[in-house]
Amino acid sequence: MSALQHFFAMGGYAAYVWPAYAVFFIVLIADSLAPGLRRHRVLRELRARLARQSARQQRHSPPSAPSA
Amino acid sequence: MSDWIPLWLHKLGSPPTFYRFAGALQPWAMTLALLLGAIALYGGLVLAPADYQQGDAYRIIFIHVPSAWMSMFIYAVMGVASFIALVWRIKLAEVVAMQSAPIGAAFTFITLVTGSLWGKPMWGTWWTWDARLTSELVLLFLYLGVIGLYHAFEDRRQGARAAGFLAIIGVINVPIVHFSVNWWNTLHQGSTVNVFGQSKMAWDMLWPLLTMTLATKFYYVASLFRRARTDLLDMEGGKDWVRRIAEEEADQ
Numbered sequence: 599m600s601a602l603q604h605f606f607a608m609g610g611y612a613a614y615v616w617p618a619y620a621v622f623f624i625v626l627i628a629d630s631l632a633p634g635l636r637r638h639r640v641l642r643e644l645r646a647r648l649a650r651q652s653a654r655q656q657r658h659s660p661p662s663a664p665s666a
Numbered sequence: 667m668s669d670w671i672p673l674w675l676h677k678l679g680s681p682p683t684f685y686r687f688a689g690a691l692q693p694w695a696m697t698l699a700l701l702l703g704a705i706a707l708y709g710g711l712v713l714a715p716a717d718y719q720q721g722d723a724y725r726i727i728f729i730h731v732p733s734a735w736m737s738m739f740i741y742a743v744m745g746v747a748s749f750i751a752l753v754w755r756i757k758l759a760e761v762v763a764m765q766s767a768p769i770g771a772a773f774t775f776i777t778l779v780t781g782s783l784w785g786k787p788m789w790g791t792w793w794t795w796d797a798r799l800t801s802e803l804v805l806l807f808l809y810l811g812v813i814g815l816y817h818a819f820e821d822r823r824q825g826a827r828a829a830g831f832l833a834i835i836g837v838i839n840v841p842i843v844h845f846s847v848n849w850w851n852t853l854h855q856g857s858t859v860n861v862f863g864q865s866k867m868a869w870d871m872l873w874p875l876l877t878m879t880l881a882t883k884f885y886y887v888a889s890l891f892r893r894a895r896t897d898l899l900d901m902e903g904g905k906d907w908v909r910r911i912a913e914e915e916a917d918q
Contacts (some may be wrong), residue, residue: 605712607711609722614787618780622729627770627886630696633892640900644912 679758681898682907688891695888702881709874717838717871723787727871730780731859732879733773736886737805738840740770744812745837748830756796758894760826763833765893769886771809777802789853797846798854805843808836822901 608615677683710728717724747763750756781799782792793799814830819825845858859865865872902908 608725609716609723611723611725611787614723614783615725618726618783619729621779621783622733622776625772625776629769629889630885630892631895632768633889637892637896637899640896640903641912641915644899644903644908645916648909648912 679756681757681902681905683824683896684758685898685907688895692888692891692895693890695884699881699884700890702877702884706874706878706881709877710871710913714871714874715847715868720788724785724871725851726780726784727846727858728874728878730777730784731875732882733776733877734802735781736882737770737774737802738843739779739883740766740773740886741805741808741837741840744770744833745840748833751830752827752834757823757901758825760830761894761897762890763830763895764812765817765890766827766886767809767812767829767833768893769889771806771813774802774809785853794853796852797850798852801843801846803840804839805836808832808839810838816832 608614627635678687710725714725716722718907734751739910744763747759747766751759772843778799781802786792804914812833815832816822816825816829819828846852847854858867859872859875899908899911
């Protein structure tokens with residue numbers, strides 16, 4: 599058995615050791631990606647709200663007034 | 667507020683200042699976490715020898731024990747921050763408390779699953795209702811309860827207060843988790859690592875464990891800062907400093 603095979607075999611406990619490490623990494627990767635996705639969504643919604651606000655302001659301002 | 671609190675701490679409590687501060691430190695914390703984590707993995711999976719009783723199955727310890735410590739540590743942070751938020755009504759303390767909950771729940775979940783995967787080959791069972799395992803499961807439910815209660819309110823600050831109250835009551839469970847192996851007869855082994863005194867573990871196995879513990883601490887800081895920054899943007903959506911950030915990022 600090569601050294602690498604020996605390593606992956608984990609002395610016969612591969613079926614327990616590697617899933618444990620997989621869970622550790624999958625959960626933490628998901629945790630570290632979540633705030634980035636939420637940040638993207640929060641800022642997109644905020645920009646949409648700001649755009650709606652400025653559109654409303656322009657509609658309500660008198661036509662003779664110079665637009666800001 | 668009280669004048670014994672230094673001015674810089676007051677300033678750090680203001681959302682835009684904390685947003686910049688956390689943004690500057692977060693990449694460093696994440697880099698350290700990844701670096702220390704990689705070193706610990708190499709030490710634990712490659713360099714450390716197999717255990718004379720458990721063979722290679724014991725290597726689950728390098729993620730199981732640091733995760734278990736984080737599950738309790740983060741709960742304690744959440745409890746203290748909730749207390750500060752309830753007493754002094756500091757917005758940032760609410761954010762820290764509520765944004766810690768999902769990270770703590772993640773570590774508690776990892777602890778339970780890796781423990782189960784370790785228990786099967788060593789004890790012959792995935793799960794047993796003994797004191798350590800049950801109290802750790804209660805810890806997960808407390809985290810989920812805090813998250814659920816927080817989101818159950820229309821008004822976020824009201825939700826944070828209610829959930830903070832639950833978090834403070836739940837602090838009682840943290841010493842129960844920690845001392846359960848001493849107080850009750852349990853299948854779970856006692857502590858191998860001792861802060862005050864001799865650890866019952868060879869140095870070859872101990873240093874990867876301690877390094878991974880440090881890595882998870884830095885990971886928590888990084889994740890908390892990311893979550894808190896995003897939460898502040900959401901919370902302060904109407905303020906000028908958030909508008910500027912929204913407009914700047916639209917240009918990119």
